[in-house]
Amino acid sequence: MTAGIGALDLEEAGAVLAAESARFASFGWMRGTSGNLSVVLSRDPLRLAVTASGRDKGELTAADVVLVDGRGAAVQGGRPSAEAELHARVAALTGAGAVVHVHTVAAVAMGCRAPGGIVFRDLEMLKGVGQPAHDVDVVLPVIANSQDMTELGDRLEAARNPRMPAVVVAGHGLYVWGADPRQARHHTEVVEWLLELELAGT
Amino acid sequence: MTAGIGALDLEEAGAVLAAESARFASFGWMRGTSGNLSVVLSRDPLRLAVTASGRDKGELTAADVVLVDGRGAAVQGGRPSAEAELHARVAALTGAGAVVHVHTVAAVAMGCRAPGGIVFRDLEMLKGVGQPAHDVDVVLPVIANSQDMTELGDRLEAARNPRMPAVVVAGHGLYVWGADPRQARHHTEVVEWLLELELAGT
Amino acid sequence: MTAGIGALDLEEAGAVLAAESARFASFGWMRGTSGNLSVVLSRDPLRLAVTASGRDKGELTAADVVLVDGRGAAVQGGRPSAEAELHARVAALTGAGAVVHVHTVAAVAMGCRAPGGIVFRDLEMLKGVGQPAHDVDVVLPVIANSQDMTELGDRLEAARNPRMPAVVVAGHGLYVWGADPRQARHHTEVVEWLLELELAGT
Amino acid sequence: MTAGIGALDLEEAGAVLAAESARFASFGWMRGTSGNLSVVLSRDPLRLAVTASGRDKGELTAADVVLVDGRGAAVQGGRPSAEAELHARVAALTGAGAVVHVHTVAAVAMGCRAPGGIVFRDLEMLKGVGQPAHDVDVVLPVIANSQDMTELGDRLEAARNPRMPAVVVAGHGLYVWGADPRQARHHTEVVEWLLELELAGT
Numbered sequence: 001m002t003a004g005i006g007a008l009d010l011e012e013a014g015a016v017l018a019a020e021s022a023r024f025a026s027f028g029w030m031r032g033t034s035g036n037l038s039v040v041l042s043r044d045p046l047r048l049a050v051t052a053s054g055r056d057k058g059e060l061t062a063a064d065v066v067l068v069d070g071r072g073a074a075v076q077g078g079r080p081s082a083e084a085e086l087h088a089r090v091a092a093l094t095g096a097g098a099v100v101h102v103h104t105v106a107a108v109a110m111g112c113r114a115p116g117g118i119v120f121r122d123l124e125m126l127k128g129v130g131q132p133a134h135d136v137d138v139v140l141p142v143i144a145n146s147q148d149m150t151e152l153g154d155r156l157e158a159a160r161n162p163r164m165p166a167v168v169v170a171g172h173g174l175y176v177w178g179a180d181p182r183q184a185r186h187h188t189e190v191v192e193w194l195l196e197l198e199l200a201g202t
Numbered sequence: 203m204t205a206g207i208g209a210l211d212l213e214e215a216g217a218v219l220a221a222e223s224a225r226f227a228s229f230g231w232m233r234g235t236s237g238n239l240s241v242v243l244s245r246d247p248l249r250l251a252v253t254a255s256g257r258d259k260g261e262l263t264a265a266d267v268v269l270v271d272g273r274g275a276a277v278q279g280g281r282p283s284a285e286a287e288l289h290a291r292v293a294a295l296t297g298a299g300a301v302v303h304v305h306t307v308a309a310v311a312m313g314c315r316a317p318g319g320i321v322f323r324d325l326e327m328l329k330g331v332g333q334p335a336h337d338v339d340v341v342l343p344v345i346a347n348s349q350d351m352t353e354l355g356d357r358l359e360a361a362r363n364p365r366m367p368a369v370v371v372a373g374h375g376l377y378v379w380g381a382d383p384r385q386a387r388h389h390t391e392v393v394e395w396l397l398e399l400e401l402a403g404t
Numbered sequence: 405m406t407a408g409i410g411a412l413d414l415e416e417a418g419a420v421l422a423a424e425s426a427r428f429a430s431f432g433w434m435r436g437t438s439g440n441l442s443v444v445l446s447r448d449p450l451r452l453a454v455t456a457s458g459r460d461k462g463e464l465t466a467a468d469v470v471l472v473d474g475r476g477a478a479v480q481g482g483r484p485s486a487e488a489e490l491h492a493r494v495a496a497l498t499g500a501g502a503v504v505h506v507h508t509v510a511a512v513a514m515g516c517r518a519p520g521g522i523v524f525r526d527l528e529m530l531k532g533v534g535q536p537a538h539d540v541d542v543v544l545p546v547i548a549n550s551q552d553m554t555e556l557g558d559r560l561e562a563a564r565n566p567r568m569p570a571v572v573v574a575g576h577g578l579y580v581w582g583a584d585p586r587q588a589r590h591h592t593e594v595v596e597w598l599l600e601l602e603l604a605g606t
Numbered sequence: 607m608t609a610g611i612g613a614l615d616l617e618e619a620g621a622v623l624a625a626e627s628a629r630f631a632s633f634g635w636m637r638g639t640s641g642n643l644s645v646v647l648s649r650d651p652l653r654l655a656v657t658a659s660g661r662d663k664g665e666l667t668a669a670d671v672v673l674v675d676g677r678g679a680a681v682q683g684g685r686p687s688a689e690a691e692l693h694a695r696v697a698a699l700t701g702a703g704a705v706v707h708v709h710t711v712a713a714v715a716m717g718c719r720a721p722g723g724i725v726f727r728d729l730e731m732l733k734g735v736g737q738p739a740h741d742v743d744v745v746l747p748v749i750a751n752s753q754d755m756t757e758l759g760d761r762l763e764a765a766r767n768p769r770m771p772a773v774v775v776a777g778h779g780l781y782v783w784g785a786d787p788r789q790a791r792h793h794t795e796v797v798e799w800l801l802e803l804e805l806a807g808t
Contacts, residue, residue, distance in 0.1 A: 027230075028633075028799075031731075031734075031792075031795035031796060031798070031799045032731070032734035032792040032793070032795045032796040032799070033734070033792055034730075034731065034734060034796075056788065056791075056792070103730070103731060103799070105799065105802050105803050105806055106806075108729070108731075108803055108808070109803060109806045109807065109808050112808035113808070122347070122373045123310070123373045123374075124236075124305070124347055124371075124373060124374035124375065125233075125234070125236065125305055125310075125374075128233075128234035128235065128236060133347065133349065133373070133374075134347070134349070145728070145730055145739065145740070147739065147740070169730075171728045171729045171730060171739070172729075172730035172731075172739075173730065182258065185258075186233075186234040186235055186258070187234070189233035189234045190233060190234040190236075192233070193230075193233040193234070193305070193307065196307050197307050197310055197311060199806060200307055200308075200311045200401060201311065202310070202311050202314035202315070229432075324549070324575045325512070325575045325576075326438075326507070326549055326573075326575055326576035326577065327435075327436070327438065327507055327512075327576075330435075330436035330437070330438060335549065335551065335575070335576075336549070336551070384460065387460075388435075388436040388437055388460070389436070391435035391436045392435060392436040392438075394435070395432075395435045395436070395507070395509065398509050399509050399512055399513060402509055402510075402513045402603060403513065404512070404513050404516035404517070431634075526751070526777045527714070527777045527778075528640075528709070528751060528775075528777060528778035528779065529637075529638070529640065529709060529714075529778075532637075532638035532639070532640060537751065537753065537777070537778075538751070538753070586662065589662075590637075590638040590639055590662070591638070593637035593638045594637060594638040594640075596637070597634075597637040597638070597709070597711065600711050601711050601714055601715060604711055604712075604715045604805060605715065606714070606715050606718035606719070
């Protein structure tokens with residue numbers, strides 16, 4: 001069980017994030033040392049536990065975690081990824097309790113094919129991200145990549161679909177969020193499934 | 203070993219369904235919290251054990267199971283999935299002792315390409331669902347999706363191929379059945395293999 | 405380590421075949437209860453241990469094995485697969501000590517695309533089946549499927565490439581052989597890799 | 607943890623290489639007995655531990671390793687692969703502390719499609735091999751295969767991109783290197799991810 005916001009200390013959060021990372025790594029979604037995961041520990045002030053940078057995501061321990069503030073700056077622990085800033089911004093913007101960032105082939109391939117946004121329709125799996133399964137176009141936004149996290153965050157904020165807990169970053173990967181690490185995991189699995197379906201060609 | 207109809211109590215059934223679910227989840231066929239499995243516990247009156255709704259299908263325990271009646275309403279345990287009604291209807295209609303519902307990319311992709319039914323022919327693997335391996339077109343029916351389980355059940359009843367223990371629900375996934383959970387598993391694996399073959403292009 | 409011909413008793417052979425089967429099943433090459441494996445226990449008279457029919461190939465035990473003669477008839481143990489006759493014929497014809505029969509999507513897809521035989525050329529991986537890696541066309545024969553094992557064996561005998569320890573059975577799967585179960589495994593992995601490469605499109 | 611150059615004795619190196627091999631084998635990148643891995647043990651004179659030839663790469667033990675000199679000739683242990691010469695040359699040429707050679711379908715398929723070199727651009731994942739993620743074409747060289755390791759090494763030396771720690775050998779597989787076995791692993795995962803993306807079609 002993953003606990004709700006506020007119920008985790010940093011080491012517990014690290015253990016949860018290590019387990020979630022190992023799961024995503026086993027799917028091939030965190031090759032090399034790519035991607036990072038976070039969970040919100042407090043809201044006021046905003047504090048997130050974020051996976052440490054530069055590690056193999058299949059081999060994290062409970063200690064491989066950094067406490068960051070609302071701008072992604074380290075409060076405790078080692079050096080956070082630059083992307084910690086974007087995790088914090090997603091948490092602030094959406095109210096999410098957990099953020100997943102993974103690099104999947106399907107996300108990058110589909111982001112390239114549909115740079116204006118990927119449209120899904122009439123798919124039961126859309127219910128897994130809180131969307132209607134019938135008669136409505138559901139857009140998964142695609143934003144251009146940047147090394148400037150403020151710029152990337154501005155693009156995410158401008159492009160995001162308030163009803164869709166995910167954004168594709170073109171040439172980069174996926175950001176997905178949820179109320180807690182388990183819901184963020186399930187949203188990630190659903191979005192990736194949808195992208196794999198589109199890639200397979202319907 | 204999975205026991206025959208009537209030989210399982212609810213907790214034993216929950217343990218069997220948890221193991222089968224974990225297996226299908228490991229294949230990526232139950233992403234998010236999608237899909238559900240059932241096993242018939244009695245025929246008169248019809249009673250099925252169905253996996254609990256909203257859980258990660260790779261993490262079920264023997265307790266994550268609901269006892270439902272012939273209309274899919276809960277008799278014991280928590281809230282069943284709405285789809286429990288369809289499980290019960292498949293069991294009543296076909297005499298199956300176990301029903302598998304999974305969300306596979308191949309099923310949805312092929313259901314989209316062949317909305318009138320997917321035709322297989324001259325494949326040894328067809329013997330794995332009790333069909334001839336030579337000289338006969340074997341149709342896997344495809345039915346339109348619905349959120350109304352009675353409507354979906356009517357479509358399944360109207361479209362089903364009495365010799366084929368499976369139906370594709372377009373935009374949704376697969377229903378597959380068998381005499382017991384192990385045979386339902388084997389039928390599911392065979393149908394998914396056939397769909398993956400078609401998707402690969404022969 | 406798998407021992408050479410003659411060094412295994414039936415239960416030891418069953419344990420080896422169960423482990424090899426579980427490995428192939430984990431790759432998705434023995435879906436449902438498909439495929440079977442064998443190892444030669446004696447040459448004169450010819451005796452093979454063959455995996456028992458109708459079982460889940462990921463769940464075999466050392467006891468799930470049948471001793472058959474040179475025509476594939478049971479000498480000891482339960483009911484062999486009808487395909488045991490073909491295993492025995494391959495062993496007699498080629499001198500192989502172990503035979504692998506699996507149902508892979510790539511084999512069936514490529515057998516359909518190239519019913520006259522699949523041609524490989526200029527691939528290092530060909531050395532893994534004892535073939536030259538440069539400047540020579542290497543043919544993997546494809547034969548038509550049949551439920552008559554004598555007919556299927558005649559086709560295999562007529563079509564086989566003496567330098568290639570494998571044949572594709574169209575609409576069915578792969579037969580691959582080697583000196584012992586480990587070499588048969590390696591030949592199977594190499595042939596499947598070659599088929600997956602062709603299917604990916606070079 | 608994998609230690610830096612010089613800190614490993616041969617058995618420790620064998621244990622590290624066995625673990626790395628098992629990992630790559632689990633991805634299907636070392637089918638049959640294909641591929642080999644090495645780690646530099648000393649620079650002056652150059653000594654590398656190389657995985658033993660002809661073994662299943664998922665079943666290596668710490669003893670399945672050979673100590674070779676700068677020409678790939680055995681100093682201690684059994685028979686090295688002929689390819690040990692190329693490992694030694696890569697280590698001498700690039701200063702790498704570890705070399706990975708795997709046979710992946712994506713590498714061979716893409717090497718066939720783009721024999722003049724595979725061009726990547728505007729991909730965040732390029733940072734995982736030390737390349738810019740924006741606005742620059744990054745070339746992964748492709749060289750023709752050969753059974754003559756001196757010839758193959760000359761081609762690698764002539765074609766290599768000093769900023770890219772990898773080369774595709776057409777019709778054969780991948781050579782990838784890094785400062786130590788873990789970095790070589792991460793570089794391998796990143797290069798393979800990039801190749802799978804190209805193969806999926808962007």
